[in-house]
Amino acid sequence: MNRREFLRIAAASGAAVAGGISNGALFGSYDQLESHARLAVVQNGLPAAMVQKAIEALGGIGRFVKRGDVVVVKPNIGWDRVPEQAATTNPEVVAEIVRLCLHAGASKVKVFDRTCNEPRRCYHRSQIEQLARQAGAEVSHIYEQKFKTAAIPNGQQLKSWPFYADALEADVYINVPIAKHHSLSRLTLGLKNTMGIIGGNRGQIHNHFDQKIVDLNTVIRPQLTIIDAVRILVNNGPQGGNLNDVKETKTIIASIDPVAADAYAATLFGLRPTELSFLVEAQKRGLGSFDFNQMKIEKIDLKA
Amino acid sequence: MRSSPLIGIATFLATKILISTLIVGLVILGLSLLIGRYFCGWICPLGTVIDLSDRLHQKFLRGKPNTIRPLRAWKYSILIVILIAALFSTQVIWFFDPIVIITRSMTAAVYPLIAFLLESGLKLLLSVGILQDQLFSLYDLFRQRILPINPIFFQQSMTFAVIFIGILLLGLLARRFWCRYLCPLGALFGSFATLRFTQGIAVASDKCIDCGKCQRICKMDAINADYRSHARSECIECMSCVAVCPTSAISYQLRPKFAPQRIDISRRRFVYSSASGLIALGLIKTGFKNPIATGQVVRPPGALPEPEFLNRCVRCQECVKICSTTGACLQPGLLESGWEGLWTPLVNARHGYCEYNCNLCGKVCPTGAIHPLELSQKQQLRMGTAYFDKSRCIPWYRGEDCLVCEEHCPLPDKAIKFDIREARRPDGTVAVVKFPYVDEKLCIGCGICVTKCPVPGPGGLFLTNAHQQRWGQEAEF
Numbered sequence: 001m002n003r004r005e006f007l008r009i010a011a012a013s014g015a016a017v018a019g020g021i022s023n024g025a026l027f028g029s030y031d032q033l034e035s036h037a038r039l040a041v042v043q044n045g046l047p048a049a050m051v052q053k054a055i056e057a058l059g060g061i062g063r064f065v066k067r068g069d070v071v072v073v074k075p076n077i078g079w080d081r082v083p084e085q086a087a088t089t090n091p092e093v094v095a096e097i098v099r100l101c102l103h104a105g106a107s108k109v110k111v112f113d114r115t116c117n118e119p120r121r122c123y124h125r126s127q128i129e130q131l132a133r134q135a136g137a138e139v140s141h142i143y144e145q146k147f148k149t150a151a152i153p154n155g156q157q158l159k160s161w162p163f164y165a166d167a168l169e170a171d172v173y174i175n176v177p178i179a180k181h182h183s184l185s186r187l188t189l190g191l192k193n194t195m196g197i198i199g200g201n202r203g204q205i206h207n208h209f210d211q212k213i214v215d216l217n218t219v220i221r222p223q224l225t226i227i228d229a230v231r232i233l234v235n236n237g238p239q240g241g242n243l244n245d246v247k248e249t250k251t252i253i254a255s256i257d258p259v260a261a262d263a264y265a266a267t268l269f270g271l272r273p274t275e276l277s278f279l280v281e282a283q284k285r286g287l288g289s290f291d292f293n294q295m296k297i298e299k300i301d302l303k304a
Numbered sequence: 305m306r307s308s309p310l311i312g313i314a315t316f317l318a319t320k321i322l323i324s325t326l327i328v329g330l331v332i333l334g335l336s337l338l339i340g341r342y343f344c345g346w347i348c349p350l351g352t353v354i355d356l357s358d359r360l361h362q363k364f365l366r367g368k369p370n371t372i373r374p375l376r377a378w379k380y381s382i383l384i385v386i387l388i389a390a391l392f393s394t395q396v397i398w399f400f401d402p403i404v405i406i407t408r409s410m411t412a413a414v415y416p417l418i419a420f421l422l423e424s425g426l427k428l429l430l431s432v433g434i435l436q437d438q439l440f441s442l443y444d445l446f447r448q449r450i451l452p453i454n455p456i457f458f459q460q461s462m463t464f465a466v467i468f469i470g471i472l473l474l475g476l477l478a479r480r481f482w483c484r485y486l487c488p489l490g491a492l493f494g495s496f497a498t499l500r501f502t503q504g505i506a507v508a509s510d511k512c513i514d515c516g517k518c519q520r521i522c523k524m525d526a527i528n529a530d531y532r533s534h535a536r537s538e539c540i541e542c543m544s545c546v547a548v549c550p551t552s553a554i555s556y557q558l559r560p561k562f563a564p565q566r567i568d569i570s571r572r573r574f575v576y577s578s579a580s581g582l583i584a585l586g587l588i589k590t591g592f593k594n595p596i597a598t599g600q601v602v603r604p605p606g607a608l609p610e611p612e613f614l615n616r617c618v619r620c621q622e623c624v625k626i627c628s629t630t631g632a633c634l635q636p637g638l639l640e641s642g643w644e645g646l647w648t649p650l651v652n653a654r655h656g657y658c659e660y661n662c663n664l665c666g667k668v669c670p671t672g673a674i675h676p677l678e679l680s681q682k683q684q685l686r687m688g689t690a691y692f693d694k695s696r697c698i699p700w701y702r703g704e705d706c707l708v709c710e711e712h713c714p715l716p717d718k719a720i721k722f723d724i725r726e727a728r729r730p731d732g733t734v735a736v737v738k739f740p741y742v743d744e745k746l747c748i749g750c751g752i753c754v755t756k757c758p759v760p761g762p763g764g765l766f767l768t769n770a771h772q773q774r775w776g777q778e779a780e781f
């Protein structure tokens with residue numbers, strides 16, 4: 001499958017989502033896309049600076065966020081851990097993205113996650129609550145009432161599942177996972193970060209995980225995936241807790257293609273994308289591509 | 305609760321250990337020698353609530369007799385039963401102490417109810433579908449200030465509510481029924497008040513016009529028929545009589561006067577009470593404890609060794625309440641650890657788990673039944689151990705990957721590990737599956753694996769108190 005074909009399928013399936021995300025900004029103009037990188041990798045800078053450079057390389061925040069848009073920035077706040085333990089998204093990365101979106105004229109930037117540990121503890125200890133709020137985001141906890149069951153027309157294992165309404169209704173959805181180890185899926189990255197906006201018994205996603213996680217990602221289609229690899233957790237994920245398992249990689253990966261972003265992040269762990277079965281499944285189902293030879297990649301080293 | 309002298313004394317009798325809060329209690333009790341049952345009239349929160357509800361009862365009471373004086377002796381009987389039981393190391397103070405009752409009722413019945421009603425109200429408004437944004441921000445505000453982040457649940461909140469409401473409804477028979485006739489703490493203060501060496505309420509006989517207003521207003525029915533004398537053990541120093549007296553015949557004086565009065569308990573009743581106390585504690589002690597249930601009694605982290613824990617714990621439910629907004633694992637027990645363990649906190653891991661970074665239960669425990677732990681201590685202390693039920697765990701019985709338990713295990717080096725092996729599935733196909741198991745050396749029994757297990761019903765894991773480590777003891781291996 002070539003890129004053109006992928007975009008066509010992606011646009012079609014995106015449009016099929018009831019009340020789904022407006023994909024106009026992303027898929028409206030194919031030519032415009034070509035002039036920018038599809039995947040940007042920035043290394044060796046401060047978190048905020050790396051975020052700025054990465055988004056710039058993709059064509060600037062203005063390509064994604066239009067004046068008046070409601071933006072959802074979805075970090076991983078799953079655990080009651082401090083940023084140094086690399087179990088939750090770097091708070092400075094989240095804050096910088098919020099700032100950029102507001103600068104581009106977003107009417108509102110929402111930040112939330114359905115946590116695994118007690119929510120207040122996670123929001124606080126990860127420092128995402130404080131820094132994102134300072135940057136101007138609306139940081140709120142999850143409300144059961146806001147989960148709406150959405151059909152998954154292209155689902156193979158799942159035909160419908162409750163999703164968080166704020167995520168479904170956002171004009172722009174920016175996925176901001178942290179790259180870390182996970183025993184079941186080997187790694188948890190952007191696609192798996194979608195678990196944070198679904199309701200129901202999430203444990204049930206874990207068998208036939210590859211297919212189910214792709215099913216969910218046919219509904220939630222981030223316009224932009226920014227992977228925090230400032231620090232990565234290489235073992236005992238996804239909670240970690242042991243500082244010896246944390247590796248400082250000082251990297252930000254950004255892409256309009258969620259599969260490409262995840263696939264590139266896998267290389268930081270010494271894994272080939274084909275070793276991650278959920279990525280193979282995602283590419284097969286047309287969510288994106290990890291054929292790096294067929295896409296424009298921009299690598300920036302801020303130290304050089 | 306630290307200030308209730310009765311808790312201090314009963315705990316001292318039961319544990320035979322001098323606890324520091326006893327001193328505060330004794331000071332408060334000692335003050336009774338000076339100013340009588342001031343505690344009941346001015347401090348006791350249960351007394352305050354009873355006063356408020358009695359006001360509502362007034363309509364029904366009008367014109368009816370407001371006194372059942374023979375019952376005055378009951379409170380002494382209850383006191384004696386408690387103290388006798390405590391002497392023989394069976395603590396029952398938690399059932400009767402008014403400070404505990406009010407705390408338990410508020411934490412386990414009133415607060416959850418208020419939270420539920422507020423939340424339901426908001427949900428109802430939200431379902432109308434207008435002003436949703438504003439309602440959600442209101443909801444947010446509530447959650448930040450008064451509401452718990454998740455709805456809270458108590459086993460037996462109904463029981464606690466029934467007892468609480470029952471105590472308030474007794475006010476229909478007589479005002480402050482509980483305080484006059486049942487409260488053992490009142491009995492303790494009352495007995496000290498009879499030995500007071502100050503005057504208190506004083507009546508100038510010549511000024512008194514026998515109007516009887518003072519007797520009618522007295523909540524405690526302490527004033528005798530002559531309107532000139534009163535029972536020192538009953539007077540709670542509220543001074544309503546001073547205020548109501550039309551001729552200012554009643555005054556409050558702290559001049560020295562020692563005139564001990566008999567307390568309202570006969571020798572025969574004293575003996576009966578002591579005997580019934582012995583019988584009750586004997587029955588409690590000889591009750592059969594189900595070994596299966598007791599093996600699953602997992603106590604909060606930092607709990608003292610079981611006998612001492614049972615003696616110290618006053619079942620106030622403060623730990624349960626603080627836990628309900630974090631991990632939500634603690635619940636008041638029923639008879640899992642016998643009658644002695646009624647309402648003590650125990651872990652219900654299927655409902656909630658012990659947050660790895662939380663040590664609040666020990667911090668709020670007023671009696672030291674749960675030792676306040678540093679976080680680093682708590683994270684290493686074993687509450688128990690989880691085990692797999694291979695007939696229910698998905699990889700084991702179905703041959704499919706799951707590993708939710710391992711994902712959630714908070715230990716830096718994971719107490720749940722797994723083998724990767726080929727497995728034959730029930731349909732005959734062969735697949736490579738990750739089989740989880742518990743590393744007994746590492747598991748601290750926080751129970752998050754049990755809570756998060758996606759299997760409906762009993763789940764693929766269960767928690768026992770194997771290898772538990774009580775405060776001051778080594779882990780049992």
